[in-house]
Amino acid sequence: MRTHNEKPVKLPFETPPNYFEEFENRLEKRLKGEYEPKGIHKNLPFGLPESYFELLPQKIMQxxxxxxxxxxxxxxxxxxxxxxxxxxxxxxxxxxxxxPKTDNSTAVAELKKNLQTINKKELELYLFANYQNHLEAELFDKDIQLPEMHQYQPDSLQIRKKDLEEVLPDEHIEEILQQELENSEVL
Amino acid sequence: MEDKELLEKFKKAESQNYAFNLLVRKYQQKIYWHIRKMVIDHDDADDLTQETFVKVWQNLHHFQGNSQLYTWIYRIATNECLNFLRKKKQRFFLPIADVSKELLRKLETDAYVSGDEVAIKLQKALLKLPEKQRLVFNMKYFDDLSYEEISEILGTSVGALKASYHHAVKKIEDEMKMSV
Structure with a gap:
């Protein structure tokens, strides 16, 4: 094995002039972070409008x-x-x-579809039952006892002479009243 | 007038406007040039300088004096610049490279750019650096701030700043060599 003492090794590399003489100085600058880009100066290429810095404090204060x-x-x-x-x-x-407002158009369409499937007879029965319920509620509200029921006429069925006069000629009313009177005498 | 005296005058209602006016006159140029180097365009720099001093006015009564007044103002100005550039990216959905391109275009078209070729080349090279590296380079090279002061402004360690500045110098040198 050869050593450096026996024969110096010639490397194919070179360094810039004075590289090692300036090495310490460069290292010191680098440690301090004081290096600057080579070949450039600190000029800025920017200009300003005239009197800019004289007017700026006024603008800021305003x-x-x-x-x-x-x-x-x-x-x-x-x-x-x-x-x-x-x-x-x-x-x-x-x-x-x-x-946002909910869209209920699909719900309405579904309801219509369901109503079409209900039998008309069933619907009439349902409405009649509902009417009976209303009738009972009305009796209850007006505190009408069951024995009096035959005398009671719901509000919607009470017929006044004045109402009849609007739809029937006078002679017809008189005729009806006469018949009513005769019937009551027979009873 | 010293900063301490300015702050004392600012605290008194009768001398508040006077003190603030002096403060603006004292720091306006440093702050304007710091901002201008980052945003290039004069009108943008003018807006941001005004905004910086309005914020200084609004927050000066909170200033504790833990840092130096001018590093505190520099910090506000730096944040204004970074927010401005960030908003630019968000508004136009631009990547960083495209914001740099827009700033380069401004460098070529702004009415207030002089014809110093070498200085323009340096600015063009600087615009290719990341924003934070550009900030560090500007504050160290142009404003002659110490690493300790920059560290106070940016909240970064001195070691990291040294490395960042070194990288910036290398990139600029390479860029300048390429453009010759």
């Missing part, structure tokens, strides 16, 4: 004054109520957006 005025208004009772009203409107709007 903006701040406007904000202050706005806050002063918000702190008045009118301002506070306007904010409350605004918030309430936004909440209502949000609710309307989040919970």
């Amino acid at each position: 903006k701040i004054q406007n904000l202050r005025r706005a806050w002063a208004w918000y702190e008045t009772p009118f301002g506070i109520w306007t904010i409350r009203l605004g918030v309430a409107t936004m909440i209502i709007f949000a609710i309307v957006l989040i919970f």
